[in-house]
Amino acid sequence: MATTAVPIPQVGERRWWHTAWEWITTVDHKRIGIMYIVTAIAFFVWGGIDALLIRIQLAQAENTFLSPQVYNELFTMHGTTMVFLAIMPLNAGLGNFIIPLMVGANDMAYPRLNALGFWLFLFGGIFLNSSYLIGHPPDAGWFAYAPLSANGGVMPKTNAMDFWVLGINILGVSSILGSINFIVTVFNLRAPGMKFNRMPLFVWAQLVVAFLVIFSFPSITVASVLLYFDRNFGTAFFLPERGGDPMLWQHLFWFFGHPEVYILILPAFGIISEIFPVFSRKPIFGYAFIAYSSVAIGFLGFTVWAHHMFSVGMGPWANAAFSATSLMISIPTGVKIFNWLATLWGGSLNFKTPLYYGVAFIFLFVIGGITGVMLALPPLDYQTTDTYFVVGHFHYVLFGGAIFAIFAGFYYWWPKMFGRMLSERLGIWQFWLMFIGMNLTFMPMHYLGMIGMPRRTWTYDSGLGFEFWNLMETIGALMIALSVSIFILNAILSRRNGEIAGNDPWDGHTLEWATTSPPPPHNFDSLPVIRTRRPVWDLKYGEAQHFTKPRDAKAAGSTDEEHTPPSIHLPPPSFYPIVLAFGLTMAAYGLLYSSVAFGPSLTAIIVGISIVFVAIAGLASEAARD
Numbered sequence: 001m002a003t004t005a006v007p008i009p010q011v012g013e014r015r016w017w018h019t020a021w022e023w024i025t026t027v028d029h030k031r032i033g034i035m036y037i038v039t040a041i042a043f044f045v046w047g048g049i050d051a052l053l054i055r056i057q058l059a060q061a062e063n064t065f066l067s068p069q070v071y072n073e074l075f076t077m078h079g080t081t082m083v084f085l086a087i088m089p090l091n092a093g094l095g096n097f098i099i100p101l102m103v104g105a106n107d108m109a110y111p112r113l114n115a116l117g118f119w120l121f122l123f124g125g126i127f128l129n130s131s132y133l134i135g136h137p138p139d140a141g142w143f144a145y146a147p148l149s150a151n152g153g154v155m156p157k158t159n160a161m162d163f164w165v166l167g168i169n170i171l172g173v174s175s176i177l178g179s180i181n182f183i184v185t186v187f188n189l190r191a192p193g194m195k196f197n198r199m200p201l202f203v204w205a206q207l208v209v210a211f212l213v214i215f216s217f218p219s220i221t222v223a224s225v226l227l228y229f230d231r232n233f234g235t236a237f238f239l240p241e242r243g244g245d246p247m248l249w250q251h252l253f254w255f256f257g258h259p260e261v262y263i264l265i266l267p268a269f270g271i272i273s274e275i276f277p278v279f280s281r282k283p284i285f286g287y288a289f290i291a292y293s294s295v296a297i298g299f300l301g302f303t304v305w306a307h308h309m310f311s312v313g314m315g316p317w318a319n320a321a322f323s324a325t326s327l328m329i330s331i332p333t334g335v336k337i338f339n340w341l342a343t344l345w346g347g348s349l350n351f352k353t354p355l356y357y358g359v360a361f362i363f364l365f366v367i368g369g370i371t372g373v374m375l376a377l378p379p380l381d382y383q384t385t386d387t388y389f390v391v392g393h394f395h396y397v398l399f400g401g402a403i404f405a406i407f408a409g410f411y412y413w414w415p416k417m418f419g420r421m422l423s424e425r426l427g428i429w430q431f432w433l434m435f436i437g438m439n440l441t442f443m444p445m446h447y448l449g450m451i452g453m454p455r456r457t458w459t460y461d462s463g464l465g466f467e468f469w470n471l472m473e474t475i476g477a478l479m480i481a482l483s484v485s486i487f488i489l490n491a492i493l494s495r496r497n498g499e500i501a502g503n504d505p506w507d508g509h510t511l512e513w514a515t516t517s518p519p520p521p522h523n524f525d526s527l528p529v530i531r532t533r534r535p536v537w538d539l540k541y542g543e544a545q546h547f548t549k550p551r552d553a554k555a556a557g558s559t560d561e562e563h564t565p566p567s568i569h570l571p572p573p574s575f576y577p578i579v580l581a582f583g584l585t586m587a588a589y590g591l592l593y594s595s596v597a598f599g600p601s602l603t604a605i606i607v608g609i610s611i612v613f614v615a616i617a618g619l620a621s622e623a624a625r626d
């Protein structure tokens with residue numbers, strides 16, 4: 001069995017298909033991480049185009065730019081794309097690249113499972129979006145409320161929501177596999193000396209997220225399979241006219257849906273907890289409180305789901321109980337905010353792009369958190385549910401929270417991933433455009449919601465006082481689009497001729513800064529001794545000192561002297577993960593058309609599942625040779 005990676009052909013004889021084949025069969029967590037991130041950025045742009053179309057439609061009263069049906073499709077695909085194809089895989093991509101480096105491992109625990117997770121994500125995303133070309137895009141919202149989604153005689157029957165059901169399940173398998181991998185990696189592959197209470201806070205956050213995925217996704221899997229049965233096999237789980245109960249859908253969906261919002265935001269908390277200490281040149285304040293409050297949020301996150309259902313008539317006792325648990329979540333969240341502020345307090349702040357995004361994150365996330373607490377009060381929720389107030393709330397947490405932290409993470413880790421810096425100048429431009437654009441887009445939504453503008457309707461009458469702020473929101477959305485374009489430009493320019501980063505451009509604390517940028521396939525030649533939470537800082541300054549003058553970044557922590565690479569066992573590349581993902585997706589297409597063309601569908605299902613089994617056998621036999 002191979003002990004190092006496949007020999008890389010000499011530069012002259014490399015063809016593009018060599019490179020493509022290497023990426024298709026790669027099991028290296030760093031390449032998989034990059035593929036996750038690049039794919040997710042593409043979907044982020046796609047979901048952003050959906051949003052721009054929605055905003056153009058709403059820019060004026062009584063606009064007819066989009067039809068009601070297309071409007072429904074766009075807001076459904078926008079939400080589904082942003083949640084499942086943008087933020088989740090962006091977090092998974094950063095986690096994939098950074099976690100093994102942070103814990104001092106050579107790779108993830110199950111490298112081929114890792115590749116499978118990526119290919120399932122890519123194919124699941126293509127599957128969902130192929131609905132534009134060969135069917136009808138899902139149109140019942142990202143929450144797919146029954147009975148609407150079950151076609152209970154309300155809508156003409158199309159396969160739109162079957163695309164949603166099957167796509168979500170492919171993506172669910174991907175997320176669960178990825179989470180198992182994160183958990184095993186963090187439990188088993190930490191470097192000697194890295195106890196749990198020395199583990200970086202980003203790793204803590206991702207660990208909690210992995211558990212949330214494993215415990216919450218089964219709920220949506222069950223719900224969506226039952227929905228598929230209602231839609232295709234005449235069952236009656238959610239259809240009242242057949243004796244079913246649409247509230248059952250809401251319970252099952254939100255039992256997944258609320259933990260899901262923490263799946264989206266906890267990695268952001270982790271990113272901020274890494275960036276603040278480095279850019280204030282201090283240890284993190286309240287390490288244990290930040291780590292354990294993530295765990296507390298994870299637990300409490302499973303007790304609040306029905307705060308999305310206050311107005312469906314659960315009764316005062318249930319509403320009171322779910323209101324109380326929801327309010328409790330603000331305690332561990334507030335604990336984090338105070339610790340972050342205390343980390344910045346008195347620090348010697350190094351105001352670079354990651355810190356800009358980080359500080360903005362605090363500001364915006366607190367606004368979203370406060371409107372969340374407001375919505376957790378049933379009397380206020382009665383007034384504002386299904387209005388734009390709610391849309392304002394969740395965009396402050398998702399855009400101001402998750403997306404701002406992800407951009408902070410990009411500017412922070414990009415040099416590690418690609419060996420070159422992103423431009424500070426373009427970064428600051430991008431930041432201000434995004435910050436102003438984001439507030440211009442989402443702040444007026446609170447006001448519009450308060451004066452009665454409903455969400456999920458394709459247009460509004462003139463003379464209700466909605467016109468001015470809707471137009472401003474559309475202008476804000478265009479600013480965000482410009483800002484994202486600047487980021488993409490920045491990324492391309494950095495690849496071409498960005499400043500060479502060096503191993504440790506930010507004077508970092510954690511292990512990823514102890515290796516080269518980008519790291520070699522086996523990650524580390526040697527690891528520093530881990531006696532504290534800041535092993536790389538200790539290496540540079542000794543354990544006692546907390547404040548020192550910033551040193552010349554280029555000279556920092558260089559471990560890249562000439563050496564012969566040690567013989568480290570690296571897993572061989574494998575073709576089977578992509579084959580397995582392909583087979584499963586083919587079976588999903590079969591299930592999609594089972595009610596219109598039974599014969600061909602059955603064939604696709606049988607062939608698809610057979611491919612899955614062949615791939616599993618292939619993976620198993622590879623392991624035997626290993």
Ligand code: HEM
Nearest residue numbers: 261265307308326330372373375376385386390394397398
């Ligand atoms: C203090 C913490 C929070 C509380 C108490 C809270 C409370 C609520 C409540 C009561 C609703 C339902 C409003 C309605 O539909 O009438 C809601 C909606 C929502 N929240 Fe939060 N929230 C909190 C934090 C978050 C975070 C951190 C995120 C995401 C990162 C988030 C994302 C959402 C989303 C996406 C919705 C809308 C779901 C939909 O209808 O499609 N919330 N929140």
Ligand SMILES: [Cu+2]
Nearest residue numbers: 258305307308
């Ligand atoms: Cu919730």
